[in-house]
Amino acid sequence: MDLPFDPAIAAQAAFQLAHTRNELNLDGELACELEATFSASVGEEATHAYRRLLTLGERHPDAHAFQEFLIYSTWQQAAEEPIAEHFRFGLELCSRFLVRAETAGTARSLAQVRALRGSFRSALGDKEHDEIGDEYDRDAFKGGD
Numbered sequence: 001m002d003l004p005f006d007p008a009i010a011a012q013a014a015f016q017l018a019h020t021r022n023e024l025n026l027d028g029e030l031a032c033e034l035e036a037t038f039s040a041s042v043g044e045e046a047t048h049a050y051r052r053l054l055t056l057g058e059r060h061p062d063a064h065a066f067q068e069f070l071i072y073s074t075w076q077q078a079a080e081e082p083i084a085e086h087f088r089f090g091l092e093l094c095s096r097f098l099v100r101a102e103t104a105g106t107a108r109s110l111a112q113v114r115a116l117r118g119s120f121r122s123a124l125g126d127k128e129h130d131e132i133g134d135e136y137d138r139d140a141f142k143g144g145d
Contacts, residue, residue: 003115010112011072012039014065023063027056031066038073042080050077054089067097068109075116084124091120 015035018024024031034056037049050073057063057070071093078086094117101110 003112003119005112005115007072007075007116011069011076014069014072014109018063018065018069021065023066024056024060027059031056035069046080047077050074061096062100064100067093067100068113071097071113071116075119078120078123082123087120087123091117091124091126094120 015031019028019032022028031053034049034053038046038053041049053073054070057067060066071090074086074090074093078090094113097113098110098117101113
């Protein structure tokens with residue numbers, strides 16, 4: 001699936017926003033170190049940094065921008081190592097993000113995460129209808145509301 005944005009650039013923007021908002025509190029410095037390693041490395045070193053970033057995400061489930069960063073990073077990891085585990089986890093991250101997004105997200109973030117969610121689903125061969133996305137579209141305010 002062609003994405004209408006660059007996930008690597010979106011990851012950097014989301015990470016910067018998480019850092020600016022201090023979403024990770026005391027874990028912020030560690031997150032910066034891990035993100036730098038993940039961004040500058042490939043192979044085992046990048047995978048190790050990625051998994052540690054996911055652990056930080058588990059400790060901070062309400063860190064909205066950081067969760068968005070993890071989605072984009074999972075896409076990058078799946079591109080580097082295209083195994084079902086990454087696509088399934090990416091799909092899970094997207095679904096959790098979209099459920100919480102009604103109160104915290106921006107329209108751009110939601111559109112990008114929905115695009116990645118569709119890509120993760122396609123990579124897994126899942127052609128089912130996007131019920132979460134459809135429900136969000138039905139409930140979301142339309143322009144002028």
